[in-house]
Amino acid sequence: MGTLIDIGKLHLYYGAFHALKNVSMDIPEKAITAFIGPSGCGKSTLLRTLNRMNDMIPGTRIEGRIAVGGTDIYSKEVDVETLRKKVGMVFQQPNPFPKSIYDNVAYGPRLHGIRSKGQLDEIVETSLRSAVLWDEVKDHLKRSALSLSGGQQQRLCIARALAVNPDILLMDEATSALDPISTLKIEELAQELKDRYTIVMVTHNMHQAARVSNQTVFFLNGEVVEYSDTEKLFSNPRDQRTEDYISGRFG
């Protein structure tokens, strides 16, 4: 497993608040890396730096390096739109556009200039198949995306992210608004997708991190306390603070 995302001595400030403190880590490609930690520990902030979502928050200042595939994503030459095409994101609340299922998935490719109906059809089908939603929606692709269940909507959002052929998929609490069955489906989907994509997920559900991720990073007060193979972190963590947190005796 090679490194895809290389984070070095990263500091992030929201105004005077020091939200990320000297974070360094290598995130391997084609694997699932989970960020865990109590609220306010910086895990979502770090996730959002990976596709520069923090740029939109006024007063945000960043120091240090984040390279994706060797390219510093904060350098002036990097176009944020292109970056976000390579680094897709799925959020806590499913957020399909108020359009048809088809148009939701075709939205990104159209934006990037694909007009041919045949090509779009193919992308829509492939993306929906990848998101394990195709069989459920193939007969009513023109129906509104909002008619789908929450779990289906979330898989549609994943299909939409996959449609522009990203390398990385960021999942920010992507199952916390879903019922347990839909949650398991998304977890299974993540397992399948990791053969082709690099997945980074933030989760409040430690057992989810334990179930699906290959690596787990535990954050506390903006710092990385421990970054280990998931199996090691949940069976025999190095740091007592990690042990206390995952054992539910802290935070």
Added chain:
Amino acid sequence: MMTTRKEFDLGLDELNALIVQMGKRVERAVGDSMLALQSVDVEEARRLIAEDKELNAIEEKISELGASLIARQQPVAKDLRRILVAFKIASDLERMGDLSVDIAKVVVRLEGQTLIKPLIDLPRMADIVKLMTYESIQAFVLEDTELAYKMAKDDDVVDALYAQIIRELFAIMMENPKTISQANLLSFVGRYIERFADHATNIGESVVYLVTGTRPDLNS
């Protein structure tokens, strides 16, 4: 900010208490069965055989409580090891109980016989494994790996005594073949105690695993 998990911690405390209870019973069982052997007290031996049921019942309780804690509390890391180790220790203690029963059964088979020799080394072995049992459970309660390692060293003494007993019984059998049947039974007893000590050593290994998360081999 610390949070507590009261229900879970109470469950883990209960699990520990059950292990301690089993340990005490096993310690007593091996000592009492040796005393019964020394005086060929068949009635006492039968009582000890019957008493083993209670030990098995505690082991079952540990299995049920541990399974319920896993299902309901989803323990990880050391909490999980604590439960896994409780299962393993309970199973070792249950086997130790069975080995004490095996000694008591030898007593029953010796009914009406006088011993071919005064027993000296077998009771010494029994004393050592009693201490090993006590220390292994202490090591568990105190999470004291040093004590676990120290206890495991006694296993070598037990093995040496066992070898000595076998040699001695061999000599007696060669001298007088009429003793073969009883000498054979006594050598079984030596073997039972030697196995008993191995299980105590296993408990020491469990303690080290609980504390460090790595599995040592204290038998080597």
